[in-house]
Amino acid sequence: MRASLIQIAVNEDETVEARRARVAALVRAQAGADLVVLPELWTTGAFAFGEFGTAAEPLRGPTHEAMAAAAGDTGAWLHAGSVPERGPDGRLYNTSLLYSPSGDLAASYRKIHRFGFDKGEAVLMGAGHEPVTVRLPETTVGVATCYDLRFPELFRTLVDAGAETFVVPAGWPERRRSHWTLLAQARAVENQAFVLACGTAGTHAGVPQAGHSIVVDPWGEVLAQAGAGEEVLTVEFDPARAAETREQFPALKDRVLGLETPRR
Numbered sequence: 724m725r726a727s728l729i730q731i732a733v734n735e736d737e738t739v740e741a742r743r744a745r746v747a748a749l750v751r752a753q754a755g756a757d758l759v760v761l762p763e764l765w766t767t768g769a770f771a772f773g774e775f776g777t778a779a780e781p782l783r784g785p786t787h788e789a790m791a792a793a794a795g796d797t798g799a800w801l802h803a804g805s806v807p808e809r810g811p812d813g814r815l816y817n818t819s820l821l822y823s824p825s826g827d828l829a830a831s832y833r834k835i836h837r838f839g840f841d842k843g844e845a846v847l848m849g850a851g852h853e854p855v856t857v858r859l860p861e862t863t864v865g866v867a868t869c870y871d872l873r874f875p876e877l878f879r880t881l882v883d884a885g886a887e888t889f890v891v892p893a894g895w896p897e898r899r900r901s902h903w904t905l906l907a908q909a910r911a912v913e914n915q916a917f918v919l920a921c922g923t924a925g926t927h928a929g930v931p932q933a934g935h936s937i938v939v940d941p942w943g944e945v946l947a948q949a950g951a952g953e954e955v956l957t958v959e960f961d962p963a964r965a966a967e968t969r970e971q972f973p974a975l976k977d978r979v980l981g982l983e984t985p986r987r
């Protein structure tokens with residue numbers, strides 16, 4: 724299976740419309756890939772909190788139109804990263820969009836863990852509640868978004884739903900780049916799954932982005948990692964290796980569920 728992670732530079736000298744057209748062209752340039760992955764909130768930047776409201780769009784808005792067409796033209800599965808969605812309830816959500824090779828919206832995922840504690844995304848956006856998996860011909864994909872990477876229980880829920888490959892769009896800051904690499908490897912090792920994590924490059928809202936998109940195999944080995952700038956990271960991997968690893972080193976079978984909280 725061939726995957727292309729497009730690590731987009733999100734800088735303030737480019738309009739949302741210009742970036743959308745540029746990204747659609749980059750997706751079309753990945754013909755031959757089975758799966759193309761974009762980062763989190765690439766229309767605005769994940770830290771451009773002031774832009775979320777003005778750039779918000781309905782689920783089937785302009786980014787959906789552009790990405791559906793690009794997926795169909797490319798003939799690849801497309802995880803189009805996330806957009807600031809204006810929900811039918813009027814609230815904002817950090818919503819990922821996934822397309823089939825015929826350009827149909829196969830799934831959407833509202834980020835469950837919002838970043839910022841008592842600021843930013845955590846107060847501006849509503850939380851998603853539904854973990855999402857998507858069956859591709861070669862593998863079952865579990866989706867998560869950026870800060871979700873810090874919450875192993877979400878990934879276990881995705882494993883229980885059959886996920887063998889995690890796709891994680893992100894807008895991760897340079898300041899915590901070491902966490903990014905470490906967490907991607909941790910989620911891969913503990914779940915014996917592939918992790919395809921695609922971040923942004925550039926600087927927006929004064930926050931330099933980490934880049935360093937990464938693909939990790941079910942043994943925790945880094946198959947490929949990008950640098951800091953805009954880049955397309957292309958990797959070939961055998962998704963069957965997740966099942967093989969789980970068979971050969973069956974740690975997932977030793978899970979003990981429902982442990983009690985210790986009494987003090």
Ligand SMILES: NC(=O)CCC(=O)C(=O)O
Pocket residue numbers: 763769837838868869870871873893894895896899902
């Ligand atoms: N956009 C995000 O979710 C940022 C997450 C982050 O910076 C962190 O977990 O650290």
